[in-house]
Amino acid sequence: MTDTHVNLGIIGSGSGNSLITPFWDDQRVMIAERGVFGGTCLNVGCIPTKMFVRPASLARIPEEAARLGVEQRTVSVDWPAIRDRVFGRIDPISEGGERYRRDELDNVELVSETVVLDGPVSTSGPKPFGDPKLLRTEDGSRISCEQLVIAAGSRAVLPDIPGIDLPGVHTSDTIMRLDELPARVLVLGGGYIACEFAGVFSGLGSEVVQLNRGPRLLSRSDQEISEAFTEVAAQRWDVRLNTTVASFSPAPGGGIIAELTGTRTGAGTGAGARAANGAAEASDGADGARERIEADVVLVAVGRRPNSDLVGAAEAGIDLLPDGRIAVDEYQRVLAGGAPVPGLYALGDVCSEAQLKHVANHEARVVAHNLEHPEDLRAARHEAIPGAVFSDPEVAQVGLTEAEAIALIGAENVTAKTQRYGDTAYGWAMEDEFGLFKVVADRRDGQILGAHVLGYQASNLIQVVIMAMSFGIDAYTAARGQYWIHPALMEVAENALLGLDVPLPEHPAL
Ligand SMILES: Cc1cc2nc3c(=O)[nH]c(=O)nc-3n(C[C@H](O)[C@H](O)[C@H](O)COP(=O)(O)OP(=O)(O)OC[C@H]3O[C@@H](n4cnc5c(N)ncnc54)[C@H](O)[C@@H]3O)c2cc1C
């Protein structure tokens, strides 16, 4: 590649790819992608994982049907067919997107390799974009960018455990492409990714053992929801809490042996747990030897780190947060020495606290506007960011947990209501046993501070509270200012809102 100058440079083809709007049709654009075109969400994240979640949920239906007097059987699970359906749809989208960027746009150059910042960034220079931002490719070519966006994402953290590099030890990047459904899966971690894959593999019929370092799964969720999720998960697969892995080693007949460390508490009691306990080689007997678990594959899901190092951010003098994220201001402008670098933006996992696709996409819309309108910058909105864990059961949340609300405004000013699905009409129809819809609000004015949902369709049911929070609708008005279809499951949200101890507005809706 020869040295070149572009009006817009973009590092990363995930949400970064959406920045190339028609505005740039007559200007030079360079987009760099070191991996598979389209980024995490499309290729190894949100989309394929949820395409596995759906068949896993279907495979579990007989358990629920039996409670309602219907006998069904999941006869078989065809892993290669499920996998090929997922990637048969995704891979062509990635390939088509790459082809379009590479071949069909005269003004856009796709650089399919790692690019890094070449030298320190400058907070001065001519208005409005400052000094050019310089990049270096692997072959040493230089790209000078009038404006540059770092949308370099994040990658799985691999803890320093002996044997972590054995072939049977996977991250979410590789585990979905396995040749066959593993009979025994060991999942390390208790967050989003670990809980989603534990749900998928146990639903499809694998024996799953999930190890978490802390005392609860989804420990950043509201405590009541996290405890309830941990309890239900432990009935479906084997959950080991306060436990991690000291080492991995190859098992004699293939597979992996994990040597555990930590106190073993909270082990599951349900069908999945019993099956998986059978696969565990408990050997922490009187001799003090550590317990060992043998599995066909291991999934390591203990967090993701921002890719700021892969773009040479520290070397270029960019401010980094303690966890390695690039520091940005409210307009998504990258900071150096505490000051914004003109014409240099970051978005998505490389800079955001919430590593979520809808956040990366919102920030991309903000950055797209700011690139095109440098004299009319718009700020990103980071309030009421929702998230959902598509495990079995689902968990969804928005805003503050009850504990966070108490810490912020004092226990005397917080009201919370947890409505059980099972105490609503549709919950009776479902014979629901564990679903919860919790709302947290400010007792003084009824402002909704957060919502936390566990159970069927949690990711959809929560949207009504996200909307109320986003538009500043108080809890009473959200509940009584609209009709709720009877007897839809959504009544669980209405009942939770009505159960809060909040003042009535001046003219309360009836
Ligand atoms: C298994 C899994 C499931 C997920 N499920 C969900 C979900 O259900 N809902 C949700 O909201 N979020 C989910 N997420 C999170 C979501 O995928 C991310 O938040 C989102 O994709 C981040 O987008 P991004 O554009 O910031 O980064 P990415 O999409 O990761 O794009 C960054 C790109 O930059 C490239 N790159 C990095 N450095 C360089 C360099 N120096 N030179 C050239 N290229 C470079 C990378 O190769 C990468 O392709 C999931 C994540 C995972 C891993």
Ligand SMILES: NC(=O)c1ccc[n+]([C@@H]2O[C@H](COP(=O)([O-])OP(=O)(O)OC[C@H]3O[C@@H](n4cnc5c(N)ncnc54)[C@H](O)[C@@H]3O)[C@@H](O)[C@H]2O)c1
């Ligand atoms: N549905 C979604 O929106 C979705 C799905 C997947 C991923 N994501 C995003 O990706 C991010 C990363 O996901 P993640 O699950 O890897 O990380 P996470 O930060 O959500 O959870 C990491 C978990 O691993 C545990 N842990 C850490 N070190 C450990 C060790 N050595 N042994 C055992 N347990 C250990 C932690 O206690 C924690 O429970 C999420 O925070 C989320 O933002 C979102």
